[in-house]
Amino acid sequence: MLIAGVVIETLPGRAPEVALRLASRGGVQVKGGDGDRRLAVVVSAASGAELERWAEELVRDDEAVLGVFPTYVGEDERA
Amino acid sequence: MTTLSRRSFLEASAAASALAALGGVHGVKQAMAATAAGGESWVKSVCRYCGTGCGLFIGVKDGKVFAVKGDKDNHNAGFLCLKGFLLPQILTAPDRCLHPLVRKEGKLVRASWEEAMSLVASKFKESIEKYGPDSVAFYGSGQGLTEETYCANKLFKAGIRTNNVEGNPRLCMASAVAGYVTTYGKDEPMGLYEDIDHADVILLVGSNTAEAHPIIFQRVVRRKETGRGVKVIVMDPRFTPTSRIADLHISFTPGNDLAILNAMAHVLVKEGMVDEGFIAKHVAFGEGTEVNKSFDDYKAFLAEYTPEKAAAIAGCRPEDIVTAARWFGERGKAATSMWTMGLNQRTKGVWANNLVHNLHLLTGKIGTPGNTPFSLTGQPNACGGVRDGGALSHLLPYGRLVANDAHRAEMEKLWGVPEGTLKPKPGLSTVDMFRALEAGEIKCLYIMCTNPGQSLPNVNRYRKAMERADAFVVVAEAFHPTRTSELADVVLPAALWAEKEGVYGCAERRYQLLEQAIPPAGEARPDFAILCDLAARLGHGKLLPFKTPADVWAEILTICKGTVYDFSGMTRERLKQAHGLLWPLPTPGHPGTKRRYVKGDDPLVPADHPERILFYGRPDKKAVVWLRPQRPPEEVPDAEFPFFLTTGREIEHWHTATMTRNCKELANTNLESMAQLHPNDARKLGVRAGQSVRLTSRRGSQVFRVKVTDNAKEGVIFIHMHDPDRMCNVLTIDAVDPVSRQPEFKVCGVRVEKA
Numbered sequence: 014m015l016i017a018g019v020v021i022e023t024l025p026g027r028a029p030e031v032a033l034r035l036a037s038r039g040g041v042q043v044k045g046g047d048g049d050r051r052l053a054v055v056v057s058a059a060s061g062a063e064l065e066r067w068a069e070e071l072v073r074d075d076e077a078v079l080g081v082f083p084t085y086v087g088e089d090e091r092a
Numbered sequence: 093m094t095t096l097s098r099r100s101f102l103e104a105s106a107a108a109s110a111l112a113a114l115g116g117v118h119g120v121k122q123a124m125a126a127t128a129a130g131g132e133s134w135v136k137s138v139c140r141y142c143g144t145g146c147g148l149f150i151g152v153k154d155g156k157v158f159a160v161k162g163d164k165d166n167h168n169a170g171f172l173c174l175k176g177f178l179l180p181q182i183l184t185a186p187d188r189c190l191h192p193l194v195r196k197e198g199k200l201v202r203a204s205w206e207e208a209m210s211l212v213a214s215k216f217k218e219s220i221e222k223y224g225p226d227s228v229a230f231y232g233s234g235q236g237l238t239e240e241t242y243c244a245n246k247l248f249k250a251g252i253r254t255n256n257v258e259g260n261p262r263l264c265m266a267s268a269v270a271g272y273v274t275t276y277g278k279d280e281p282m283g284l285y286e287d288i289d290h291a292d293v294i295l296l297v298g299s300n301t302a303e304a305h306p307i308i309f310q311r312v313v314r315r316k317e318t319g320r321g322v323k324v325i326v327m328d329p330r331f332t333p334t335s336r337i338a339d340l341h342i343s344f345t346p347g348n349d350l351a352i353l354n355a356m357a358h359v360l361v362k363e364g365m366v367d368e369g370f371i372a373k374h375v376a377f378g379e380g381t382e383v384n385k386s387f388d389d390y391k392a393f394l395a396e397y398t399p400e401k402a403a404a405i406a407g408c409r410p411e412d413i414v415t416a417a418r419w420f421g422e423r424g425k426a427a428t429s430m431w432t433m434g435l436n437q438r439t440k441g442v443w444a445n446n447l448v449h450n451l452h453l454l455t456g457k458i459g460t461p462g463n464t465p466f467s468l469t470g471q472p473n474a475c476g477g478v479r480d481g482g483a484l485s486h487l488l489p490y491g492r493l494v495a496n497d498a499h500r501a502e503m504e505k506l507w508g509v510p511e512g513t514l515k516p517k518p519g520l521s522t523v524d525m526f527r528a529l530e531a532g533e534i535k536c537l538y539i540m541c542t543n544p545g546q547s548l549p550n551v552n553r554y555r556k557a558m559e560r561a562d563a564f565v566v567v568a569e570a571f572h573p574t575r576t577s578e579l580a581d582v583v584l585p586a587a588l589w590a591e592k593e594g595v596y597g598c599a600e601r602r603y604q605l606l607e608q609a610i611p612p613a614g615e616a617r618p619d620f621a622i623l624c625d626l627a628a629r630l631g632h633g634k635l636l637p638f639k640t641p642a643d644v645w646a647e648i649l650t651i652c653k654g655t656v657y658d659f660s661g662m663t664r665e666r667l668k669q670a671h672g673l674l675w676p677l678p679t680p681g682h683p684g685t686k687r688r689y690v691k692g693d694d695p696l697v698p699a700d701h702p703e704r705i706l707f708y709g710r711p712d713k714k715a716v717v718w719l720r721p722q723r724p725p726e727e728v729p730d731a732e733f734p735f736f737l738t739t740g741r742e743i744e745h746w747h748t749a750t751m752t753r754n755c756k757e758l759a760n761t762n763l764e765s766m767a768q769l770h771p772n773d774a775r776k777l778g779v780r781a782g783q784s785v786r787l788t789s790r791r792g793s794q795v796f797r798v799k800v801t802d803n804a805k806e807g808v809i810f811i812h813m814h815d816p817d818r819m820c821n822v823l824t825i826d827a828v829d830p831v832s833r834q835p836e837f838k839v840c841g842v843r844v845e846k847a
């Protein structure tokens with residue numbers, strides 16, 4: 014399981030509504046934001062490919078999202 | 093004590109990192125809310141941990157540090173990894189050393205500064221008088237501040253008159269230094285972190301960047317996300333978290349990457365991906381220590397390094413070598429390579445470094461944005477304090493050499509000491525220094541800000557040396573007990589990080605001022621003050637007449653002037669204002685140098701030089717492609733010791749964990765060193781995760797619990813270096829690279845038995 018810290022850039026003023034939409038999706042925790050155009054979220058995904066897919070879909074499907082920028086990636090697979 | 097699960101830890105790290113990018117951290121905000129009445133101040137500083145050198149601000153309220161936040165105007169753009177965020181906790185750790193200790197009747201007991209310092213001075217004096225200056229030694233650190241290391245170097249070399257001045261960078265950076273010096277004539281990288289943002293191909297070799305340099309890794313991740321078609325190649329025996337972002341991961345048997353790097357060069361030459369024009373103008377060829385070969389000689393040398401042959405030696409796939417070479421060599425694509433301990437901590441470490449440089453020189457991919465060979469450094473001031481400051485046994489400050497008559501004469505003049513004061517013979521390098529302690533030749537050893545009782549290879553041998561009845565060991569350290577301070581005759585409590593002022597220089601030639609934020613804890617004193625006191629007691633007070641670290645810096649600016657490091661324009665005032673400055677920076681108005689050797693950027697390249705680049709470090713103004721054959725490590729598995737052992741780092745901890753084990757979120761997270769085994773090895777051995785095994789090498793034996801992971805390579809056992817109770821270095825080999833004298837921590841043979 015991968016756990017990533019991600020910054021999501023949105024259109025100006027749209028971060029709060031994107032946060033609401035994200036909060037309803039599984040595997041995503043909204044940790045904070047600047048109230049305007051940036052959100053800090055933690056995402057869990059089964060693999061790097063899934064994480065990338067999630068990011069791609071988010072940018073594609075949510076017209077308020079400009080970009081998804083990972084700030085951290087960790088792997089939760091320790092014995 | 094709070095225990096975080098691995099998952100909680102990762103979530104906390106991820107959240108901290110993302111929040112930092114927004115310019116505020118929840119911890120900071122909470123703390124600020126708690127002190128809403130105001131009165132807090134933010135003091136500019138640098139992370140105390142790794143060589144990434146992230147800028148940060150220390151939040152202070154009522155004389156106490158309550159938080160840190162990343163510096164948005166520094167190279168880390170406000171980002172810090174979790175270790176950085178948790179720094180405030182180290183200041184109030186329960187095992188801070190708060191007063192001097194002196195060993196009496198076998199026990200370390202509290203003493204006054206006066207008692208401790210007069211004992212240290214009398215022992216050193218007695219030894220010098222009876223046995224000569226070379227009977228004493230200094231062992232410092234890539235974590236000491238530049239001013240502190242400078243004072244120690246000057247006191248021992250020009251005052252006491254011994255070149256027995258070493259530091260732990262010998263254990264981590266020495267091969268990178270020798271790699272740069274042999275290839276370009278001068279030490280230190282020519283590029284900067286910004287090159288990552290321009291790279292189309294990033295070659296990470298012998299570097300678990302994700303865990304050892306998280307903020308650099310994050311920059312790589314960001315480049316991969318935002319650049320078009322950016323490729324990441326990772327060469328590492330293990331599948332580390334760094335490999336997870338790789339487009340190509342080449343796993344190989346430890347110690348055989350020289351064959352792979354030569355085979356990549358073979359492909360570059362064979363497929364015409366070399367830059368003949370660049371080579372003709374800027375490259376010479378050499379073998380051994382002589383620069384006496386031609387490009388044709390080199391081609392003939394490479395002929396045998398076919399991808400197939402290299403793959404057979406290294407246990408990887410030939411097509412992967414070809415792919416790596418093609419990606420690296422593709423015209424118009426910028427290539428950055430980064431490496432660290434996987435190449436450096438080897439008996440062929442210098443050669444391995446040379447072979448990475450070869451790839452850049454053959455393709456001309458050097459000195460333009462995104463094209464750079466970049467050695468990452470482990471400690472926050474290994475570069476600034478020890479390498480640049482010349483605090484190793486063969487060096488003098490700022491590129492000068494002990495064995496060079498003119499350099500000694502110049503330093504004697506600058507230091508105002510009589511001609512002939514500086515000894516012409518280099519002192520002992522680290523392993524030799526501890527062997528001399530073992531042999532009773534060194535009688536007094538002053539250890540500052542480091543933990544050799546845990547971090548030396550074959551550590552039990554040298555722990556015994558430190559325990560010798562006739563060895564007098566002084567440890568100046570912020571924490572006690574450590575695995576070294578427990579062996580000391582005198583422990584001097586040192587001020588830590590926010591409690592003192594000085595300069596750190598990180599991996600990209602960036603010098604930054606750490607300002608003092610709070611007074612030292614207990615009776616602790618800055619190492620600078622302790623060294624000045626010792627100098628006075630030894631009769632060398634005139635050499636260290638400084639009242640403040642700023643006084644030392646003012647002298648350092650005169651010492652670097654006119655050298656290739658020249659940062660004499662980096663005044664204290666300028667450092668206070670700036671968020672890091674890159675040398676050379678020869679005048680107060682100079683902006684600093686992004687890329688060395690490059691016209692228009694590096695002030696040492698004449699403005700009218702006809703070419704874009706000038707490798708001024710060597711007499712012929714060329715960089716050297718070296719013919720370096722594949723050679724195996726010193727010790728490979730055999731019937732008696734059938735497994736490879738390799739050692740390294742994990743993200744939660746740093747080096748010997750003296751600091752990270754004092755952070756409650758980290759203390760119980762992954763501190764235990766476990767023997768990480770591939771599932772097939774576990775099956776063959778009949779052991780399961782969590783069971784105990786005894787690992788034995790030719791040097792020692794230690795019990796570890798087993799962790800079974802696909803990320804391990806079959807036949808290779810990994811153990812991290814952080815655990816003070818289960819020290820991997822009981823097993824590691826103390827064989828050294830013949831040029832850099834750096835030990836081969838990364839490869840040795842071990843046997844595994846159920847415990």
Ligand code: SF4
Pocket residue numbers: 139140141142143144145146171172173174175176177305306307308
């Ligand atoms: S990457 Fe290194 S310097 Fe930066 S915050 Fe983390 S430990 Fe500190």
